[in-house]
Amino acid sequence: MIYSLVGYYSLIIGLIIGLFLFYFSYKNFNNSNILNTKILSFSFLQLFFVVISFLCLIFSFIVSDFSNETVFNNSHTTKPLFYKISGTWGNHEGSLLLWLLVLTLFIFLFLVRTKNQPVKYKILTLVFQQIIIVGFFLFLILTSNPFNYIFPIPTEGLGLNPILQDPALAIHPPILYLGYVGSSIIFSSVLAATSLKIISTNWAIHIKKWILISWIFLTLGILIGSIWAYYELGWGGFWFWDPVENVSLMPWLALTTLLHCILVLEKKSILTSWVIILSIATFTLSMCGTFLVRSGILNSVHTFANDPERGLFILVFLFILIFLSILIFFFFHKDNDKKSFSFFWLSKETSILINNWFMMYFLSVVLIGTVYPIFLDVITSQKISVGPPFYHKLIIPFLIPFLLVMAIGPNLKWIKSQLEDKIYLISFLIISILLAFLVLKNFNQNILINTILISSALYLFFITLRDFFVNKYKNISQNIAHFGFSLLILSILFNNLFASEIITNLKVGEIFENSKTKIVFESVDQKKEQNYNAIIANFSISNPNGEEDRLSPELRIYNQPVIATSEADIKTTLMSDKFIVINLVQNQDFFNVRYQVKPFMLWIWLSVILISFGGIISFIKKRS
Amino acid sequence: MKNKILPFIIIFIFGIIFVIFYKGLEDSKIYTPDINAKKEIPDFNTKEFFSGENMKSSNIFDLDKIYLLNIWSSWCVPCRQEHSFLMKLNSDNKVNIIGMNYKDNFKNAESFLKELGNPYKKIFIDLDGTLSIQWGAYGVPESFLIYNNEIIKKYIGPLNQELVDEINLLIK
Numbered sequence: 001m002i003y004s005l006v007g008y009y010s011l012i013i014g015l016i017i018g019l020f021l022f023y024f025s026y027k028n029f030n031n032s033n034i035l036n037t038k039i040l041s042f043s044f045l046q047l048f049f050v051v052i053s054f055l056c057l058i059f060s061f062i063v064s065d066f067s068n069e070t071v072f073n074n075s076h077t078t079k080p081l082f083y084k085i086s087g088t089w090g091n092h093e094g095s096l097l098l099w100l101l102v103l104t105l106f107i108f109l110f111l112v113r114t115k116n117q118p119v120k121y122k123i124l125t126l127v128f129q130q131i132i133i134v135g136f137f138l139f140l141i142l143t144s145n146p147f148n149y150i151f152p153i154p155t156e157g158l159g160l161n162p163i164l165q166d167p168a169l170a171i172h173p174p175i176l177y178l179g180y181v182g183s184s185i186i187f188s189s190v191l192a193a194t195s196l197k198i199i200s201t202n203w204a205i206h207i208k209k210w211i212l213i214s215w216i217f218l219t220l221g222i223l224i225g226s227i228w229a230y231y232e233l234g235w236g237g238f239w240f241w242d243p244v245e246n247v248s249l250m251p252w253l254a255l256t257t258l259l260h261c262i263l264v265l266e267k268k269s270i271l272t273s274w275v276i277i278l279s280i281a282t283f284t285l286s287m288c289g290t291f292l293v294r295s296g297i298l299n300s301v302h303t304f305a306n307d308p309e310r311g312l313f314i315l316v317f318l319f320i321l322i323f324l325s326i327l328i329f330f331f332f333h334k335d336n337d338k339k340s341f342s343f344f345w346l347s348k349e350t351s352i353l354i355n356n357w358f359m360m361y362f363l364s365v366v367l368i369g370t371v372y373p374i375f376l377d378v379i380t381s382q383k384i385s386v387g388p389p390f391y392h393k394l395i396i397p398f399l400i401p402f403l404l405v406m407a408i409g410p411n412l413k414w415i416k417s418q419l420e421d422k423i424y425l426i427s428f429l430i431i432s433i434l435l436a437f438l439v440l441k442n443f444n445q446n447i448l449i450n451t452i453l454i455s456s457a458l459y460l461f462f463i464t465l466r467d468f469f470v471n472k473y474k475n476i477s478q479n480i481a482h483f484g485f486s487l488l489i490l491s492i493l494f495n496n497l498f499a500s501e502i503i504t505n506l507k508v509g510e511i512f513e514n515s516k517t518k519i520v521f522e523s524v525d526q527k528k529e530q531n532y533n534a535i536i537a538n539f540s541i542s543n544p545n546g547e548e549d550r551l552s553p554e555l556r557i558y559n560q561p562v563i564a565t566s567e568a569d570i571k572t573t574l575m576s577d578k579f580i581v582i583n584l585v586q587n588q589d590f591f592n593v594r595y596q597v598k599p600f601m602l603w604i605w606l607s608v609i610l611i612s613f614g615g616i617i618s619f620i621k622k623r624s
Numbered sequence: 625m626k627n628k629i630l631p632f633i634i635i636f637i638f639g640i641i642f643v644i645f646y647k648g649l650e651d652s653k654i655y656t657p658d659i660n661a662k663k664e665i666p667d668f669n670t671k672e673f674f675s676g677e678n679m680k681s682s683n684i685f686d687l688d689k690i691y692l693l694n695i696w697s698s699w700c701v702p703c704r705q706e707h708s709f710l711m712k713l714n715s716d717n718k719v720n721i722i723g724m725n726y727k728d729n730f731k732n733a734e735s736f737l738k739e740l741g742n743p744y745k746k747i748f749i750d751l752d753g754t755l756s757i758q759w760g761a762y763g764v765p766e767s768f769l770i771y772n773n774e775i776i777k778k779y780i781g782p783l784n785q786e787l788v789d790e791i792n793l794l795i796k
Binding site: 217291295297311312315319322323326327330374375377378505564584592 | 630631634635639642644645646647648649699701729731732
């Protein structure tokens with residue numbers, strides 16, 4: 001009760017502070033060359049009140065205060081404490097409060113950490129960020145108040161969706177948001193820098209750190225979401241091209257491209273238009289993603305409640321931001337790239353530019369695949385759904401040149417490069433093709449495209465591996481990230497090519513056997529936990545080499561709300577995952593059993609961690 | 625000159641996107657669009673559920689009767705939910721309910737019907753999901769109201785009391 005009250009009024013105070021900040025910024029901007037200390041302290045106060053509000057919501061969840069509508073809708077007394085807390089952001093209102101928390105946290109950190117930049121720039125960044133913050137305050141207070149009362153007070157809550165009761169999913173939103181919402185600071189600062197015309201090498205060095213933070217968290221956030229989907233949804237895949245996944249992938253693509261443009265800007269002060277547009281695009285795509293999944297225009301796991309009023313608010317707000325940035329871009333930005341600048345065809349910046357265009361292409365494929373069904377529905381009233389084949393067909397062929405440029409590019413020099421002493425580039429290519437052919441020789445399906453794909457991924461792999469030894473610690477972050485990417489592509493390809501699956505119905509005690517695998521359904525146990533009851537099936541799976549694994553998938557029946565879920569049991573080894581999941585067939589004593597062997601699964605996760613590790617190193621590395 | 629026009633073009637494009645999203649928002653709650661209404665039912669060959677004998681679509685649907693084609697599956701949880709409504713509709717005897725068993729295993733499907741009852745006048749099978757594609761179905765469960773070999777209305781997702789009332793109103 002008291003928590004809701006404190007939480008709600010903290011939000012109102014936060015909003016008022018936001019308005020004060022506009023006023024201070026206006027005064028400070030015109031009159032002084034030193035940052036007013038009031039601005040700093042008020043930003044801190046705003047952050048403080050948002051934190052208070054957020055803590056209040058967490059406490060309401062912990063004490064199961066069902067007079068709060070959000071808690072009532074998403075919690076239950078029998079839930080373990082951990083999921084009571086994570087339930088705070090497992091719903092629309094709470095996750096928006098988290099948005100706000102990240103927004104205010106980042107602007108405060110920005111003001112504190114930014115040195116050696118003009119005061120006007122800092123103030124203007126604050127103003128643009130406050131526009132976003134105030135927008136979200138209004139959105140939260142007007143349409144999605146997390147502290148709504150219900151009376152009479154219910155004695156019990158409705159419970160959290162069981163598929164969200166999972167450790168990976170408890171940390172997925174905060175991590176993802178740090179990247180997703182963190183990109184707002186890039187947006188604000190790029191608008192400020194464009195307005196003041198201070199986009200330069202110096203600015204690039206300063207903003208690069210912020211881009212890296214967002215990028216690292218976004219990468220890790222997507223990874224955790226993907227791991228969760230792999231073991232929890234029980235489909236045995238890790239990426240489904242679901243709209244929700246796409247809306248996190250799009251900012252990631254834009255952000256990755258931006259990261260590379262910033263590197264060029266840092267060295268040569270060119271590509272400024274790229275940097276500005278990509279910075280705007282990244283945050284706009286994040287907002288657009290929020291709009292798509294929260295308004296109910298697309299249906300997905302993340303669509304918590306379909307309220308058109310909410311959708312309309314974000315939509316209008318999103319387009320205000322878009323128009324604002326377009327105006328600023330065209331009004332203030334004069335392309336200074338014109339100073340007799342030309343790209344030499346064989347240089348680092350040319351290769352970055354080529355791959356930027358490829359990234360833009362991938363981005364547009366994902367964007368079109370995600371929003372095209374909406375457009376078609378509105379214009380022609382036709383309903384279509386766009387599935388994995390669309391993305392695979394359009395993306396995979398273009399990965400080949402992309403990978404090649406990615407391998408060669410870092411080995412070229414800035415401005416102009418020669419082809420002498422680059423014989424190793426050719427020899428590695430031949431080795432990769434031969435190796436890929438040897439691996440795939442015994443496969444008859446699509447041998448040509450797969451050989452080319454795998455050889456280009458292998459090529460990147462070998463080249464980056466060589467760079468580790470030749471270049472020593474020069475560009476180590478880039479090298480690690482690119483090496484990780486080659487591993488990622490290789491693992492995904494092998495994972496797809498060599499996966500195998502068995503689907504069968506088995507009773508307890510029965511045995512399934514084919515030439516490669518023997519599945520014995522040994523026994524069934526029961527388990528009773530605080531928030532669910534489970535049936536555990538014990539399987540022993542062996543192959544002709546005499547290796548034996550014991551796997552125990554579960555069927556869980558959660559009590560609040562009553563939902564049955566299948567928990568896959570996965571045995572992860574270095575080279576492959578064994579994945580088994582069971583389903584109950586009504587009124588039958590047999591279970592539907594699905595057993596999959598997925599090679600290189602672990603490597604997919606590891607390579608993404610490696611990619612973000614490259615970002616982390618770049619972040620902590622001191623400039624030489 | 626070129627640079628003067630460009631901003632307007634871009635703003636115009638985003639304006640259009642805004643309008644489309646806005647329109648999309650209005651429709652977003654309607655999950656059962658009646659745009660597919662008055663469409664001829666497809667012509668197809670299939671197998672009868674219990675006997676496994678070949679069947680033709682023309683033998684299933686007669687011209688002057690009202691049918692409710694229901695796509696279901698034993699593994700589909702929402703199908704369980706809506707089953708009681710189908711049973712009720714069947715007992716009212718105003719509409720002939722036809723079942724399309726979607727990507728299912730005979731044993732499981734049979735026990736599903738044994739447990740919950742069989743509201744279907746006829747059941748045919750769609751083993752690989754191709755028939756559903758012909759019908760333009762998105763998934764299970766889904767129901768089509770059919771009269772004179774024309775689809776009058778399509779219901780995506782499980783039926784509930786509200787929709788059953790609507791069906792009763794339509795077939796009056």
